[in-house]
C-alpha cells in the first residue's frame with residue numbers, strides 16, 4: 001500500500017531535475033502521474049515510461065505552461081488520460097533564472113512572470129476548479145525558492161515571482177475553504193538537477209560537488225531531487241493534510257546562515 005494509491009497527479013516541467021524526482025516519488029507511492037514539459041523528446045517520454053514501470057499509469061503531456069491556453073491544453077490532455085486531477089505540482093522553470101538588474105528588460109520580466117507566476121496561478125485555478133467539481137478534495141503545490149526570502153545579487157525578477165507564490169498559496173487556501181483542498185509551496189535551496197547517468201531508474205542524478213556550496217550550507221552538502229520530492233509527498237498525502245497556505249523551506253539550513261551562495 002502506498003501513501004497515494006489511486007491518486008492522479010500532474011507535475012509541470014517534469015522531464016528532468018526536481019520535477020522528475022517528484023514524479024517518480026509520487027509514482028512509488030501509488031499515484032498515477034502525468035509528466036508535463038515544453039520539451040517533447042525521448043527523455044520526457046522515458047520519464048513517463050519509468051512511472052508506468054512502477055505499476056501505475058504514467059503519461060506525457062507536452063505543452064508550454066506559461067500561457068493560459070497552454071495550461072488548459074496540458075490539463076485537458078491530462079484529464080482525458082486520467083479522468084480527474086487530485087494533485088497539481090507547479091514546478092516548471094526555464095534555465096536562465098538570474099539576470100542583472102539593469103539587464104532585466106520588459107521581455108525578460110514578462111517571460112519570468114508568465115511562467116513562474118501567471119502560469120502557476122492559472123494552472124492552480126484550473127486544477128482547483130476541477131477539484132471542487134470532483135468533490136474529493138485535492139492538493140496544489142508550487143515550487144518557490146530560498147530566493148523568496150533573501151536577496152542575492154542578480155536574482156530579483158526570479159525572487160519576486162517566487163515570493164509572490166508564497167502569498168498566492170495563502171489566497172488559494174482561503175478562497176478554497178471547505179473543499180478539502182490545500183495549497184502550499186516548497187522552497188528549495190541548492191538542489192542538483194542533472195539527469196542520472198547509466199541506470200536511469202533512480203530519482204537522483206549526481207549531487208552538487210562544489211566545496212563552496214558545502215561551506216555555505218549548514219547541512220554541508222547540496223540537496224537532491226529526492227529531498228524536495230519527499231517534502232512534496234508529505235504535502236500531497238494525508239500526512240500533510242493540515243498544512244495549508246504554507247511555504248516549507250527545504251534548504252539544508254541555507255538561509256539560517258548569512259553565508260549565502262547562488
Ligand SMILES: NC(=O)c1ccc[n+]([C@@H]2O[C@H](COP(=O)([O-])OP(=O)(O)OC[C@H]3O[C@@H](n4cnc5c(N)ncnc54)[C@H](O)[C@@H]3O)[C@@H](O)[C@H]2O)c1
Pocket residue numbers: 012013014015016017018019036037038039063064065066090091092093094095115143144145146187188189190191192193
Ligand atoms: N534546482 C534548484 O536548486 C532550485 C532551487 C530553488 C527552487 N527551484 C525550483 O524548483 C523547480 C524545478 O527546478 P529544477 O532545477 O529542477 O529545474 P530544471 O531546469 O531541472 O527543470 C525544469 C523543467 O521545466 C521545463 N520547462 C521550462 N519551461 C517550461 C514551460 N514553459 N512549460 C513547461 N515546461 C517548461 C524544462 O524543459 C525543464 O525540463 C523550479 O520551479 C525552480 O525554480 C530549484
